[in-house]
Amino acid sequence: MLKKILKWTARTLLLIVLLALGYYTKAYISVQGRLKKTYAIKPLNLNITSDSATIALGKRLITTKGCTDCHGKDLGGQTFFEQKGMGRLVARNLTRGKGGIREGFTTEDWVKAIRNGVQHDGTPLIFMPSGDYNQLSDTDLRAIIAYCQQAPPVNRVHEPCDLGPGAIVLTDLGQLDLFQAEKIDHNLTPPLAVKEGVTVDFGKYVAQVCSHCHQPNMKGTTGDHATPDISSTGISSKWTDEQFFRTLRTGKRPDGTALKAPMPWQMTAAFSDTEMRALRTYLKSI
Ligand code: HEC
Ligand code: HEC
Structure with missing residues (x-):
């Protein structure tokens, strides 16, 4: 009886290993293909x-x-x-x-x-x-x-x-x-x-650099490397303008907690007043 169970366990494990290897081979080939794919880009002078x-x-x-x-x-x-x-x-x-x-x-x-x-x-x-x-x-x-x-x-x-x-x-x-x-x-x-000014349009332009982390709609992500919602439905929209600016300039939220990596607040700290205000106007408009 015990021998039979062991035999079946071994077979199941072997099957799992083979399936995993099969999947990995498929994933490897697919990612290599994407690495080698070429994109034709119209040259720009x-x-x-x-x-x-x-x-x-x-x-x-x-x-x-x-x-x-x-x-x-x-x-x-x-x-x-x-x-x-x-x-x-x-x-x-x-x-x-x-x-x-x-x-x-x-x-x-x-x-x-x-x-x-x-x-x-x-x-x-x-x-x-x-x-x-x-x-x-x-x-x-x-x-x-x-x-x-x-x-x-x-x-x-x-x-x-x-x-x-x-x-x-x-x-x-x-x-x-x-x-x-x-x-x-x-x-x-x-x-x-682009025309600089405290406008939604210029704010949207400034916010492009936030999108690979906070998503193009600024609603953030969930899961392993979650980023918060920074649109009008996020917690930060409840802060005053001054609190919002100070957070992005010092890396510290109004409640004193630090903005953890990879939030690049050294980048936002360098924003001009116009960029900050335009960004705020845009985020509140979403
Ligand atoms: C999130 C990190 C990150 C940011 C932000 C970033 N880069 Fe990069 N960049 C990379 C990585 C990683 C590579 C190398 C990719 C590779 O080896 O395939 C790279 C490659 C490059 C290359 C190609 C260099 C070469 O020798 O072929 C250039 C040019 C470049 N970046 C310029 C910039 C400029 C300019 C900015 C800002 C406007 C910028 N990068 C922002 C991560 C970043
Ligand atoms: C490289 C990824 C990345 C980029 C780019 C980025 N962020 Fe973040 N941001 C984060 C992460 C991660 C957090 C959460 C940090 C924490 O948990 O303390 C965060 C937190 C924030 C917070 C605090 C929100 C809250 O509810 O506590 C604000 C505000 C914010 N980001 C604004 C911005 C703005 C504006 C930009 C673009 C100008 C930007 N971020 C670009 C990753 C990023």
């Missing part, structure tokens, strides 16, 4: 000028658009996630130093990477949040590229991104969003410039 006003704007934007949160204050890049079984996420070195942007990286390559999340050869970048940057105005994009192209060289060589079995399974199950190029409408025409 952005004339980059490096006058002092453009460079000053670019310097501000690399903070307010969150670039420095991942690529570092000096743009030298960093490994911002590494876990056994899951893999490694590396924001690349964007400077001309050792380990930086490769020789011959054109303005068109910059545009494709930032706006489309796509590399020179057409394959997708991993985890680069281009969905938030796809509608950056030409003026802002130009300033960001101009600033990056003249940023002081940083010599820092990184290991490349690596997707472990955990990341492959989660990506296959749709629990992890690694390839923003898949979701972007590459045919949309971004605005040439």
Whole structure:
């Protein structure tokens, strides 16, 4: 009797292992296919000028658009996630130093990477949040590229991104969003410039950088890496304007609790008064 039970248990376990291997093979092949898929992007001729006003704007934007949160204050890049079984996420070195942007990286390559999340050869970048940057105005994009192209060289060589079995399974199950190029409408025409002011429209423009975490509708997410609802139905809409601004400038809520990572309050701390007020107006309008 006992022998029979053991035999059946062993058979069941073997079956589970085989099924798991079969599923993993399918997930692996599918994710590799998505990594190798190429996207045809219409080339855009952005004339980059490096006058002092453009460079000053670019310097501000690399903070307010969150670039420095991942690529570092000096743009030298960093490994911002590494876990056994899951893999490694590396924001690349964007400077001309050792380990930086490769020789011959054109303005068109910059545009494709930032706006489309796509590399020179057409394959997708991993985890680069281009969905938030796809509608950056030409003026802002130009300033960001101009600033990056003249940023002081940083010599820092990184290991490349690596997707472990955990990341492959989660990506296959749709629990992890690694390839923003898949979701972007590459045919949309971004605005040439945006009009700054305390308006819903400008607030919506500012809030684009919140969407990869709080969702495009700003209603947040539930589950493992939950983010709160920051629209008119969220708790933060009950705060006074002053409390809201102070929270995003200091990283501390009105009740004294800290905004935990990955909420990038160093990014929102750099927002101008107009950006803050416009953002608030927009969030309350949703
Ligand atoms: C959430 C983190 C994150 C943010 C925010 C972010 N990036 Fe990235 N970026 C990445 C990662 C990760 C990669 C590398 C992807 C890969 O290796 O496939 C990358 C790659 C790039 C590349 C390609 C570099 C190369 O050598 O091919 C450029 C250019 C770039 N980012 C610019 C920017 C700019 C400009 C901003 C701000 C407007 C920005 N990134 C914001 C994570 C980020
Ligand atoms: C990289 C992901 C990420 C981005 C980008 C991001 N947030 Fe957050 N945000 C979070 C997380 C996570 C929390 C919850 C932090 C905690 O639990 O303390 C949060 C919390 C908040 C809160 C507190 C809400 C509450 O109910 O307590 C506000 C307000 C907020 N974010 C506003 C913004 C705005 C505005 C932007 C864009 C300008 C933004 N966030 C961009 C991840 C993000």
